[in-house]
Amino acid sequence: MFGGSESDDCVTANGMVYIPEVRNEETPAVGMKFDSLDLAYNFYNRYAFLAGFGIRLHSSFRGTYKKEILRKEFVCCKQGAYRKDETRERKRQRGISRCNCKAKIVVVKTNGSKKYAISLFAEGHNHKMTDSERVHLLRSHRRISDSTKVLTKQLGSVNIPIHQKVSIFEVQSGGMDKIDFIKKDIYNLECSVNGKLRNHDVELVTEYFMAEQKKNEAFYFKIEGDGEDRFSRCFWADATSRRAYRLYGDVVVFDTTFNTNRYDLKFAPILGVNNH
Template sequence: MVGDSEENDDCVIADEMIYIPEVRNEKRPKVRMKFDSLDFVYDFYNRYALLAGFSIRRHSSGREKYSKEILRKEFVCCKQGVFKKEEPRAVKRHRGISRCGCKARVVVVKVSGCKQYAFSLVVEGHNHTMTPPERVHFMRSHRHISEPAKLLTKQLGSADIPTQKKMSILEVQSGGMEKIGFTKKDIYNFEYYESSLMKNHDVELVTEYFLAEQKNNRSFYFKIEGDSNDRLTRCFWADATSRRAYGFYGDVVVLDTTFNTNRYGLPFAPMLGVNNHGQTIVLACAFLSKETTESFIWMFEEFKKAMPGGEPKMIITDQDAAMARAIFEVFPTTFHRLCIWHITTKFSDKLPRTAYEEYWKEFKETIWEIDNIDEFEEKWHAIITKSGLTDHSWLSSVFDLRKSWVPLM
């Protein structure tokens, strides 16, 4: 039944017109229909809603006082109830579903003496128009990601395909947007759920992966540690190719802990080398929950266990006191150098803007072009004196460490 009325988001607000869905009689809910469980009730009413053109949600329950068994359950139209006017809602996007006091609902009660439930009340009339068949499957209770779609989503995720492109691929695979049966938001929710499952079992999942790698090649080396909640705190690994490469190109090792993972907040520490073609090679990797001396000692000890041929002749790192102490303890004969790139790129942040713009060129020439220690020190002092930076703490600290990073030393 349809009448002329003012509508807002499909909800009738000017009169009391009632809309009865046109659904075949055998698909409609009826009083005294029985079901073996509340899940079967939901599925039946939701299939009816799909045919009718609306979405449903679970509503109020009545429970037995002591056992808490559900004796009464209500399922309602998604537009049941109204939003309170005194509570303004910040609207970030159009959700397509507003509440306008729709009374359509079904109520089931527990049948005495058995486990079944039966309809005790069926209200089919709605105070809003029905959603067309081509749009109804996008309503909340009808959206569903199929198992094949979930599997494809995981596979695309492992290839770092962004969610927007995943949706385009899934749309083509489903035969069009009108047949896909879920939205981009559903994919985001599914991925969040999957990542939360993995996050709570970090140690178990990573161990399983590394054991599988080790099964394929016994030379794969790894060590994992977790906390009492089975969350990853630190791990180290080196594959067979990297361990073999260290025997040839392990004289100089570069360690960079400036990477940080967004999801877990674990600093990523790749240990790199350079082969005889001038190409960067990965020797080993680690995740550390804390950048402490103890953590770095653990990492370097695992590196020693994994790598043939003894200690590296040189390790190049960023400026980190905890790491320096760990290197001195684990590799006492190894020459520790600081990465000149990390130091020179900090000049723009550490120096006052005007001083950087005026004197950076002179600093750069002093660092890279002077090949005499006495001349370097003389030139450095001349620059900081005329720039008024003689008391600059950071410049003083890097000058004190000059033998660890200046090329000529």
């Protein structure tokens, strides 16, 4: 059902409406109050998990005076519809199709209180619910544990590709149905982590170069950025190498065969012979 086509998942016979069967205490109701919008989202997402659908934020309204959020609308992940483009086909079929499902809740800030209350609850869906074995793969229910994040970082340090990482997690968990994330989540995690590491690593390299130059003025380095002031290349030569080049600079090898998978940058050592 999660990976089904729109005709299988979203077209109901005779306008049939699907009402999830969830215990009353875990079902939203108009007037139900929460201390924060996050708690309201978590409650509706928990209900959605038990019911068999995913949710997402559809709209948010902020007040003009205090700029605080006064209203949020959370909808079924199948709300809305993709625009049909007859001149261009989508390159990749996504697992979740949208079919104008009207299920949603609206949460508003209560007057004279810091609490938020449900002002509208549309319970019916125009599609079948996702079965319990697949519902955890819907976007709002996917989770990457802290231990998985640590292991992802460790595997990345030895250049294990993402598809192999997912296979390792699958074996560890006892099957793909036991994993609360998909390959795309690991890819997004790595992009986020690597982006932070790259920014931090540039700072560390710059600090190291400056410290070496402070110890010996003959140490030379230069760091260049691109048009958006992002790191693009650097060059350095320590005092010993520069002195050796002055004495034995007749034989030099410029090797660009070294590459790094992590930064997509070439490493080109300049090698010489010092007759020893």
